[in-house]
C-alpha cells in the first residue's frame with residue numbers, strides 16, 4: 188500500500204523502532220528562542236551534557252524583543268532576563284544565535300525558511316506551537332515542550348508516537364480578494380479547534396498548488412489552531428524556486444540530489460488517509476473571527492451568530508462567553524464592528540507578501556482618525572526588503588507605525604499590547620482572551636482585511652473601499 | 664536523574680485535599696530561567712502563616728510529604744515537581760494524584776506513592792503525634808513502612824525500573840546512542856546545516 192507524504196518523511200527519520208515503544212525520530216533542524224529554552228539548557232548543564240549537533244541548531248530572539256528603541260536596554264526585567272539567558276546559554280554551549288540588532292533576527296518561523304534551512308523532507312522542531320509553519324515546505328515540523336527541547340539538544344532525536352493523517356483537499360479557484368488566511372480560518376471554522384487533534388494535516392488540491400510559499404506558510408502555521416501538531420504541503424516547483432539560492436540551500440550536485448529526493452515526497456495515489464475533508468475554494472470569501480478561539484469565525488459579510496443557534500451545548504456556552512468577552516451582540520453585522528487597533532505582523536502574516544498586500548490597500552489612503560496601526564515585519568530581512576520596495580513609506584504616509592521585527596502584539600510579551608477593552612483586527616493566529624493584552628479583544632483577519640479595516644475604522648475588506656477614499660482622508 | 668531505591672525520612676503531614684499546581688508553585692515563579700531555586704515558592708501563599716505545618720521548626724529537614732487526595736491538579740507545569748524537589752522532598756504520598764503531575768514527578772525522579780486514604784490517615788496521625796517518626800519508602804519492595812504501618816503500593820514496572828536506575832528520558836535514549844550514530848552516518852549530505860557560517 189502507498190504512503191502519505193507525512194508517512195514518507197516519518198519513515199525516513201526513524202532511528203529506532205521497537206515493539207510497544209514510540210519511534211525514535213531523528214531531528215534535522217532544531218530552532219530555539221528565549222522563552223522555552225532556558226530550563227532546557229539548565230538541565231543540560233546539571234547533567235553535564237553537551238548539545239549533540241550544533242550544526243543542526245540555531246537560535247533567535249523574538250517573543251520578548253521590543254519593536255521600538257531596540258538599541259536601548261530592554262525595560263522589562265523578565266524579558267531582559269530571558270534574552271540575556273539565551274545569549275549566555277548560546278555562548279556557553281556554542282549555539283548559533285541571531286540576537287536583537289542582528290540582520291538575521293526575527294520570528295523563529297520566519298527566519299528558518301528565509302535562511303533556506305527549512306527544506307522538504309526534513310524534521311523540524313522548536314519549543315513553540317507554530318512550528319507547524321515549516322510544513323509548508325513538505326517538512327514534518329511540530330512544536331515541543333521544554334523537556335523535549337532538552338531531549339533534542341542532548342540527543343538530536345525525540346521519541347514520538349506515530350500520528351494519524353488527515354487530507355484537507357481544497358479544489359477550485361479562490362475568488363478574487365480571498366487569501367490563504369481566509370482559507371485557513373474557514374477550514375478551522377469547519378473542522379473545529381479540536382478537529383485536527385492527533386493528526387498531521389496534509390493540505391492538497393488545485394487551490395493549494397497555486398499558492399505561493401508564503402501563503403502556504405500562513406496555512407500550515409495555523410494547523411495547530413485546528414488542534415493538529417503539524418500541517419504539510421507537498422513540495423513542488425514553487426517550493427524549489429523559493430529555496431534556490433538561499434543561504435543554506437544546497438548547491439550544484441547537492442542541489443540536484445536534493446531535488447531528486449524532494450520530488451519523491453508526494454502522497455502515493457493508493458495511500459489512504461485516516462480522515463479526509465474536502466473544500467470548494469470557489470465558495471470562500473474574506474473570513475474574520477468574532478469569538479475567542481480561532482474556530483469562532485464567519486465570512487465578513489455575515490453577522491455575529493446567535494449562541495442559541497448552536498445545537499451543541501458546550502459550543503453554545505462557548506459562544507455566549509465569547510460574545511460577552513468580546514462585547515458583541517448576536518445579529519450585529521461583522522462589518523459594523525469598530526476597532527481601535529490594527530496589527531499587521533506575526534509568523535502567520537508578517538512576511539514580505541503580507542506587507543505588500545497591506546501596503547497595496549493603504550497606498551494613497553490613510554488610517555482612520557484615532558486608530559492605531561502597527562506594522563511589524565516578521566524578520567529584519569523582511570523589514571529591509573519592505574524598505575527597499577518603499578512599503579515603509581506607504582505605511583508611514585497612511586499614518587501607520589512602522590516597527591522593528593519580532594512577535595510583538597501577536598502575544599504582547601513586549602510593550603506592544605492592547606489595553607483592557609481595546610479591540611483589534613490582527614493578522615496573527617490567536618484570538619484567545621487576553622492574548623494581545625489583558626482584556627484585549629482580537630479579531631483575526633488577513634493583511635488585506637487588516638489594511639481596509641484600518642482605513643474605515645471598522646471590519647472591512649478592500650472591496651468596501653470606494654475609489655473616492657483613495658484621495659480623501661478616510662474615516663468618514 | 665538521581666536513582667531511587669529506598670528512602671527513610673521524617674514527614675510533613677499536609678491535611679489538605681485538591682492541592683493544585685498553583686498552590687504548589689504560584690504562576691509568578693514561572694518567569695525564572697533555571698530549574699532550581701524554586702524552594703521558596705513552594706506553597707508560598709500558605710507559608711505566610713507561621714503556623715503552616717511546613718514552617719514548624721520540628722518539620723525542618725523532612726523529606727516525605729503526606730498529602731490529601733487529588734494532589735497536583737491544575738496546570739501541567741513541571742515547576743511544581745521542581746519546587747518540591749528543590750525544597751528537599753524525595754517522595755509524596757497521597758491517595759490520588761493528578762495524572763500530569765504524576766507523570767512529571769516520575770520523569771524527574773520524585774516518587775509519588777499512592778496509598779489508600781486509611782493508610783494516609785494513619786501516617787498523618789503517627790507523624791502529627793510524633794514529628795520525629797520516620798517513614799520508609801521502599802521502591803525495591805514497593806512498600807511504605809512506619810511505626811505501626813506497613814503498606815504495599817503499586818507502580819508500573821517501567822516507571823519503577825527508571826527510578827531504580829535513575830534513568831531520565833535522555834539517558835534512556837542515549838542507551839541507543841549507537842543507533843543514533845548509525846543513522847547520522849547515513850544521512851544524505853544535501854541536508855541543511857546551520858554551521859559553519
Ligand code: SF4
Nearest residue numbers: 317533534594597598
Ligand atoms: S509571532 Fe506569535 S505565534 Fe508566531 S512565534 Fe511569535 S508569538 Fe508565537
